[in-house]
Amino acid sequence: MKVAVVGIGAVGSAACRFLAEAGHTVVGFERFTIGHGMGSSHGESRIIRYAYPEAHYTQLMGQAYPLWDALEQAAGEELFVRCGGLFFAPKNHPELTSMQQALAVNGVAHQLLSAAEVAERYPALVLAEGEQAIWQSDAGFLRAGAVVRAQARLARAAGAELRENIVIESLEELESFDHVIVCAGAWTNTLFPESPLPLTVTRQQVTYLSGELTGYPVWIDAESYWYGFPSDGRIAGVKLARHIPQVPFAPDQPDRPTLTSDDDAARAYAATRFPSLGPEVTHHASCLYTNTPDESFVFDHPRPKTTRVSACSGHGFKFSILMGRLAADSATK
Ligand SMILES: Cc1cc2nc3c(=O)[nH]c(=O)nc-3n(C[C@H](O)[C@H](O)[C@H](O)COP(=O)(O)OP(=O)(O)OC[C@H]3O[C@@H](n4cnc5c(N)ncnc54)[C@H](O)[C@@H]3O)c2cc1C
Incomplete structure (x- = not known):
């Protein structure tokens, strides 16, 4: 089959790879260069985890994990840091x-730790006496930008044609293809004027503060939605951010500004949780969330021979390889 893929971010690069490796003719279109910093998939790290309050996400991760393992092997480089x-x-x-219930129902081993047990294992992290933690050993982080580049490289090696710096303005341009997969992230609605989705695009900031956390896990504060990473070995400092959608942002703006107020908020949070981190910002960057009202993903067929897919709402990277796999399957079944 001859399949077009619009958008070569996390989902699109996965779809291109799976289609090309299955022997299909694939042409991918990317409005910027592959690995650019204007969408949702750039940077050093995205959390991967089974631990979700919703059991169906925990279950879906059971299908995503083997795909990540296989990708890492095929790419021959470290893409998943299992911390x-x-x-x-x-x-x-x-x-x-x-x-805890979602992990138990899905048979995923985990431990419940008291604040004192956390302090013993991870002395740089402060939990209050009335707090507790779930420890899960399969969590870690994916090297996001490297994942996109690796998938694109493997797709090309398997015969995919990936065209960069090309904007698909309308799906009518792609009528010669047997199927079109649209994984355009924040630009999804621009390609479906007749069937737009209730998507809100927001600018989100990540901040790296001076200091080091080596041998630490990824973490999420389930009360405040701050989350963070150990030292990633690539960018100096320690990354943290907050999973709360910010104000709406138009993706066609030419830049992705960073705000001092966001860095200040990260510094204030770190002062209570990680007092050993310094106040200096060693790096910061912005990135786009494409939010659905209930934070779930998009996977539908709004036109004939078309699959619309978005691993959206700020928690989709860990699922993006599975979404790419399912999109490739739906295009060629
Ligand atoms: C700050 C931040 C932190 C996050 N943290 C996590 C996390 O810890 N764990 C997690 O699992 N997820 C996380 N996410 C979410 C995750 O990164 C996204 O869900 C995922 O990257 C989305 O991938 P995508 O392929 O849908 O979009 P993108 O990677 O943005 O890909 C869409 C691509 O389509 C291209 N495009 C758009 N329109 C066109 C067109 N008309 N023609 C050609 N090309 C087009 C764009 O240029 C872009 O490259 C985070 C996101 C952000 C912003």
Whole structure:
């Protein structure tokens, strides 16, 4: 089959690779260069985890993990840093309770730790006495930008034609293809004027503060939605950010500004949780969330021979390889 893929970010690069490796004729179109910093998939790290308050996401991750392992092997480079994950909140917090249930129902081994046990294992992290944590060893982080580049490289090696710096203005341009997969991230609605989705694009900032956390897990504060990473070995400092959608942002703006107020908020949070980190910002960057009202993903067929897919809402990277796989399957079934 001859398949067009619009958008070569996390989902698109995965779809191109799977289609090309299955022997299909694939042409991918990317409005910028592959690995650019204007969408949602750039940077050093995205959290990967089974631990979710919703059991269906935990279950879906059971399908995504083997795909990540296989990608890493095929790429021959480290794309997944398996450092474990710590998810904390006040005792009996509903999100923590649901996470524990979701892990248990799906048979994923985990441990519940008291604040004192966390302090013993990870002395740089401060939990209050009334807080507790779930430890899960399969969590870690994916090297996001490297994942996109590796998938694109493997897709090309398998015969895909990936065209960069080309904007698809309308799907009518692609009528010669047997199927079109649209994974255009923040630009999704521009290609479906007749069937737009309730998507809100927001600018989100990540901040690296001076200091080092080597041998630490990824972590999520399930009460405040701050989250962070250990030292990633690539960018100096320690990365943290908050998973709360910010104000709407038009993706066609020419830049992705960073705000001092966002860095200040990260510094204030770190002062209470990681007092050993310094106040200096060693790096910061902005990136786009494409939010659905309930934070779920998009996977539908709004036109004949067309699959619309978005691993959106700020938690989709870990699922993007699975979304690419499912999109490739749906295009060629
Ligand atoms: C700050 C931040 C932190 C995050 N943290 C996590 C995390 O810890 N864990 C996690 O799992 N997820 C996380 N996410 C979410 C995750 O990164 C995204 O869900 C994922 O990257 C989305 O991938 P995508 O392929 O849908 O979009 P993108 O990677 O943006 O790809 C869309 C591509 O389509 C191209 N394009 C658009 N329109 C056209 C057109 N008309 N013609 C040609 N090309 C076009 C764009 O240029 C872009 O390259 C985070 C996101 C952000 C912003």
